[in-house]
Amino acid sequence: MDYVRVAKAADVPPGRMLAVRAGGEDVVLYNVDGTLHATRDSCTHQNYPLSKGALHGKYVKCALHFWEYDVTNGQYQGNPAVCVRRYPVKVEGGEVWVGLEPLPPAPRPLVSRDDA
Numbered sequence: 614m615d616y617v618r619v620a621k622a623a624d625v626p627p628g629r630m631l632a633v634r635a636g637g638e639d640v641v642l643y644n645v646d647g648t649l650h651a652t653r654d655s656c657t658h659q660n661y662p663l664s665k666g667a668l669h670g671k672y673v674k675c676a677l678h679f680w681e682y683d684v685t686n687g688q689y690q691g692n693p694a695v696c697v698r699r700y701p702v703k704v705e706g707g708e709v710w711v712g713l714e715p716l717p718p719a720p721r722p723l724v725s726r727d728d729a
């Protein structure tokens with residue numbers, strides 16, 4: 614797991630959220646009662662940015678069609694089998710770090726019989 618520094622903890626006070634970039638990914642930080650959580654900044658419905666929605670307690674509501682997610686586990690409240698991607702978060706020295714999975718290795722190029 615690679616951690617990327619994305620913000621200062623003071624930039625995300627309790628009850629607020631903040632859109633950030635982490636290693637080329639759009640991520641939203643949420644402060645729920647002093648604990649930070651992070652999800653992909655993309656609704657699973659039609660990919661609208663969740664950062665344009667509203668945070669109420671531990672729930673973020675998408676601004677486009679009002680799907681609501683629990684940011685502590687990523688579950689869509691209309692169907693818990695549907696989840697928005699979450700990221701591990703840690704705070705060190707007043708800085709917020711988001712954990713990203715390393716990219717999978719690039720696929721081997723295809724070789725035709727003519728190239729072999």
Ligand code: FES
Pocket residue numbers: 656657658659660661675676677678679680
């Ligand atoms: S795009 Fe989020 S609810 Fe439709």
